[in-house]
Amino acid sequence: MNSSLNSLLINRIDLDFLLNDVLQSGLLLERDRYADHSSETFTATIDTAQKLAQELFAPHNRKADENEPHFDGVTVKTLPEIKAAVVAFAQAGFLAATHDYGLDGMQLPVTISQSCLALFRAANVSTSAYCFLTAANANLIRSFGTDEQKRRYLPALLQGRWFGTMALTEPQAGSSVSDLRCTATPQADGRYLIKGQKIFISGGDHDLGENIIHLVLARLPDAPLGSKGLSLFIVPKFRVNADGLAGEPNDVALAGLIHKMGYRGTTSAMLNFGEQDACMGELIGEPGMGLNCMFHMMNEARIGVGMGASMLAYTAYLHALDYAKNREQGRLIGQNDPASPPVAIIEHADVRRMLLTQKSYVEGALHLCLYAARLVDDERTQPDEDARREAAQVLALLIPIVKSWPARYGLAANDLAIQVYGGYGYTREYPVEQFYRDNRLNQLHEGTHGIQSLDLLNRKVGMKEGLPLRQLHARVLATIDRAHQVAGLKSHADQLQTAWQELLRTTEVLLAAASEDLRKASANSAAYLDLFGHHVLAWLWLEQAVAAHALLEHQPHMADFYQGKLAACTWFYHTELATTQPQHLLLRDIERHALNVKAEWL
């Protein structure tokens, strides 16, 4: 593993610190499900992921950006490197990493699986998207499909021969899922004729495999309006023959490719289902439960987006750090002798500031996503039922933060990475501009920033009379207690305690206002989401600081790493958490919001 320590995908020392010292993933080994694993198998799996990511994913990241998938008149052509990478990913078992041994899975904890996937995201977010979409598709078929459906679709999907998509969005409906119009008409043979248009279908068409299995939300003839009228259908690009192979085309037509600012290696397609009234689908799950099926994996999908955002920012930070250490330019302020040698730009205070800010964002964001993954593991495998329930509740509360905070502040870190490179950072001769473009997507898909903020404020914080929020707060207080016992962290602990009291008070004010006028109270929900996120991140940074402080004494050879953790924590408290106070006042002053302004004034 030594050579991999220098990877620009991730700092493995940091990943190990987060997994072992902060999240104590070793405790997972005590659970029955993971009894066959050991910390060695965890490490070996992450090593395998890193090797694959570095050797098969990273090398064509720029090339895929420059050579978008294109329609050649017959099919959508992709780079051969993409196919090689996704097949290797499938063959290494990562498509089913967390699944039962009996289902050809590795039975890995989600925490470890997400650590592996993080490396692919850092290496090549658009190629890895094909893998993740297929994995999600297969997961859904496994959870809701009949035995026959599982038999028909799963093996080819998990072997990387067939690929999967999720086809929700329609052009007219956008984020408003309840307005979907696609229809499904029952046929005598029990199948359904599918008709309608879907947009933004990632992986919607390509030449990577023999078939593409679309999971399509559509309405049965008598279905009610709104989201309760949606059912889910398996709609293959090519009909599946009796022998299990892909056969005739299934009337799924490519209406157009969408050209994105970033994430260019992943096709995004507009698809017409049933233009010729010959598109056949199979119902999966119960009628009217389409959205529930689709959202069954929502938490993991949102952790995935957060992780993607975190890793695009993380690898950009490592690139900027490397550049700043090696690029010599200018002299220290006050040193004006032109005969003196230039210094590495990391010596310039402003560059140091940008790197520290990035570090505090990206290492915090990674921790957040791994923490969420750990909650998924607890939700599933904690022996104690109450503990499982609590994990599920805290996870539900945190999910909008996990989806949104890394997307927003990760992008801010990507922006700073460009700035560290100076003019070079703006060029496609260097990698950081692509990370920035790629990451801009993450505030939009899988629920926009605004939609996440409404989920947090109007659903999550008030859920079960605020129980999950109290459970989260109890975890925060536990960290504060531990930090209070460390001389160097006392003031941070005090600051966090006060900050959380403010957050709870702001939350109370907003919930009280919501009971009177929901629209008014949630008018600044996006600011609330960002604010809540900063309070969560500050807590996680204190967790890291407590762990780093304890290890600093015992591992002096690692002092630089632990000092860096303590410095980043302090930086976050001084420059980020300390600047949140005015936002509380703003949010509590319910009158001051955008609703007072008329559309005509803009």
Place this chain on the structure above:
Amino acid sequence: MNSSLNSLLINRIDLDFLLNDVLQSGLLLERDRYADHSSETFTATIDTAQKLAQELFAPHNRKADENEPHFDGVTVKTLPEIKAAVVAFAQAGFLAATHDYGLDGMQLPVTISQSCLALFRAANVSTSAYCFLTAANANLIRSFGTDEQKRRYLPALLQGRWFGTMALTEPQAGSSVSDLRCTATPQADGRYLIKGQKIFISGGDHDLGENIIHLVLARLPDAPLGSKGLSLFIVPKFRVNADGLAGEPNDVALAGLIHKMGYRGTTSAMLNFGEQDACMGELIGEPGMGLNCMFHMMNEARIGVGMGASMLAYTAYLHALDYAKNREQGRLIGQNDPASPPVAIIEHADVRRMLLTQKSYVEGALHLCLYAARLVDDERTQPDEDARREAAQVLALLIPIVKSWPARYGLAANDLAIQVYGGYGYTREYPVEQFYRDNRLNQLHEGTHGIQSLDLLNRKVGMKEGLPLRQLHARVLATIDRAHQVAGLKSHADQLQTAWQELLRTTEVLLAAASEDLRKASANSAAYLDLFGHHVLAWLWLEQAVAAHALLEHQPHMADFYQGKLAACTWFYHTELATTQPQHLLLRDIERHALNVKAEWL
């Protein structure tokens, strides 16, 4: 002009309001230099610019982004639309808009000229860059060239037959101008052999005209180290024959094209001068004064960058506003009936919030840049010498803000414009993602954000014992006085007064610290730049609010526009100015900064 009111380049009502009601550009007509002009000629010139911008610049903005200039083995090919646009720009006289009638100029005030250029920037920032570079080049030759040089170069440049560049940066030196190495060796005929490599040369090679005139910083044989050893040279791509036409190649070789994230229509080149020891240049200006010559036009160049950033954000805002008014999606919070019709997304509070934030940024940024242009006019044409001097001093102080604030907050506005469009905003099928990519350059060129912040803190605020800062503050206080007389603006006036006291106090603390340890005191200079900028923008918004309030009574048919101004001002005070307080505390606590962190900890 009526049809142009609906332009998505700029809101002409807003431009007229800023020029006439806020900046009182009509007063410029009282000055001798502008005696031949009238408010009608001002308007007609802006109309002409708008027409040209809409008809010849905007239509190929996306096409130029998708078809970057490329080297075909002989020359760098550009789209024919670019040439048509820049020639029309030249022929309409905009290359010399502010110059004397005797020099084929229009003798326009800079305020009006910048208003015209703003439209080209909004329409197509990368095509207009060729125009601005040539204008700047010609300006410099006019200011420092011999009569012979003016005769030889100016006519072809101003007719759009030849084009100009500025060749400062070298690969190893980056922003550190004092480390430039390019050399100039005197020849017997009085000319110089130029040798060296330059990078990031915008417009450095292309096929738009018959010749390209590079202005190159280089060192004479005995020149001292550092920036004082730099002289400036005119170095044409093709040597100029006795007949004044472009002749033999001048040993200026294209070493490579640089591929940028945005601004793709403008070539950025790496050039090798004198690979064959046959690159001839002419000295322009005095030996050792190269940087002074280059920086002679610096204020206008930096206003130009600020204006470009403002306009990329402004046009993106208008696009997002238009989209938000016309795109129907979802229902108001609390309205869950799926049978009810969807609403225009501008009705969603979060969309309203994003639009208001954009409005407060872009209309404020435009005002800032026009205010700076007005100061240039005052510096040049105020009859009173003291008033001219004050204008020059206030301008010098504001320049780093003018360069930086629109670049940073304009980009933030561009980011919100994408978010208003949702997933569509991320696609190249819609224009806002390009505006965002294009605008990202503006924090980098013409002095990075960090460099501007050092200019502000270490040079400008302490300049002449703080006189320019006191002069600016006096202007702020004058606005506060006027606002205090308006009932609806009293609280804003109070807020601004307090805020500026805080800013002055923070400035004092930093200047006192700088006298002890300059490096330490300036470690958070970038935060100071942003903070100062917000205080300037808050002042300008109060200026706008005072004007809008006065007009609201007299022009009820324009009530929506003026209410919008008042709302945007209030928004800026509540959500932006009100959140600056923690930054003051952070900046005054000199100990808390990035310098305490060691490079090895990162």
